[in-house]
Amino acid sequence: MPHRPTHHKTRGALTNPAGRFAAAGADDFDDGWGTLDAEALADDTPPATRLHADPARRVISRNDSPDVPFSASINPYKGCSHGCIYCFARPTHEYLDHSAGLDFETEIYYKPDAAERFEAELRAPGYRCTPITLGANTDPYQPDERRLRITRALLAVARRFNQPISIVTKGALVTRDIDVLGEMAADNLASVMVSVTSLDATLKRRLEPRAAGPGRRFAAIEALRRAGIPVGVLVAPVIPALTDHELEALVARAAEAGALTAGYVLLRLPYGVKHLFRDWLAAHYPDRAAHVMSLINQSHGGRDYDARWGQRMRGSGVHAELIARRFRLACRRAGIDASRRITLDTGRFACPPAAGDQKAFDFA
Template structure:
């Protein structure tokens, strides 16, 4: 891999700018006014994270997309400090009148009443359990979770109700909750996917600035698997001419550390993410930016992105077909996705007695 450039990069952050969202009425653009010292403004080059409560009126979201393998999800956070420039959730900050750029990774909102709202929803008359996917839009184990513990609170409720849940994360912090995950795993109530985008630590630092190292993620797979928590690896996103050459190595390493299954997603660039990723390429890989975008467009019907169901996750065309073939062969070689795993169980679901309930007296 050639050495990336660094023009415009913000240390410790993924986005290289703070462009306006698509709903903004005004746009701001930084210019060089010629006065000395402007380029030494450390606050501007390394913006701090601001965390604010975002009380929820409801917690469980329902999904009707035919190409997404879950019906219900919970997102404890809006925004994500991990700072991945390709994150498909970035455009959601536009709804908050904030930038999908640096604002997305520095203005974090958390659902401080998540556990209480979840309990109320699970206790609604007629509620029927279906596996809940936790942390789909943004990582449920991003850095602020260490002190806020919103995800931990949610898991404690799901464990008490014996409700099935799946999680996907790039963080080693999930091991903090191994006591809950191991107990739920024994009743087929939980599954985990660890996203492993690259094995290159140098690339990880600029591609996923505030995430766990590749070695730490592999060790997380090992510890979860050892505890009999069903654990898969997500080789995602596959970025043409940046990470695609690593697919076989990523899958091999994950299998060697105990992963039972695998999946992949070809890079998605919806809405404002298109420009955020282009700016990241220009800052870090100016030598190959045009080639990367050419391969992406070849896989997206000549555009930066095609949102059509059934192909938005894997793309179309020769390059996309080659990625799919390589993935299938690597999984077969390393024993991944060998046979269908049983669906998470809903038969154990129950309403635990609360203080004041007559059942609590028995």
């Protein structure tokens, strides 16, 4: 794929640069024969999504990061065809010998045996129940979940074991599973955080080309609440001089939809994401690109990103503190308790009989 910025309206990244671990790379150059211009004119077809089965030995991942509110997670997919240009997970695709650019949104790996591996881990003698987050890295309700139904299968396992599950998504497809989530929520075993970025449909299409529109996400919050499922909103990412002016409106709209709690994350640009985002800014918002990056730098100690715990999610400095204060005030005005944490019940966990287990004895 080309390394020159090429915009496809259904894709977020404009380029597909070599990953950090690639043994070789390639760059376009003008050889004087006009091939670059000809190639650009011909390159108007969006890259297709390719699915790869990725069998797993284990699916539960553990972390001890002090600035995330969970210690266990499952990611049914690697890569995400929502195509969000800002996604902090893009560099993880480089471990698969892919690019963090277009590859991340077109080369999608799925775990066909995720439910079976999940059940095996829950049955392990040393397993100790703790809430598990679906969607910590990539979205469990990205478009291909509609057909593959891997997240749905994981929820079915969790329901049988009374394993508490927390979901983070920007996909309206989560409403498909209201039947299972509603049953689990009745036993305090499920919660959902819906991620929102902007109320501006045009900006959303550029930032997150294949994610659900803002109206559908707020409708999902309303549907989840009607079903008795605890739901919150995550304003993420907050992008200085691009989306930060919408902070109050997003919180207010989430409160109207029924969100019980709220959080926010300042834009994160680790590794190659910073270059992808700069290309995107230059293509879509050239008039304010320098201003956006200046405020981002001011919020990360003069750099594009500060990866230190306690800093990476919120940033530091005057502008970052202003966003924090505005968020707290917006939540107070909307009647949302931003400090509230939805606590799920781990005491109900129990292993059901496995297939083939003898449930009764006939002594006759």
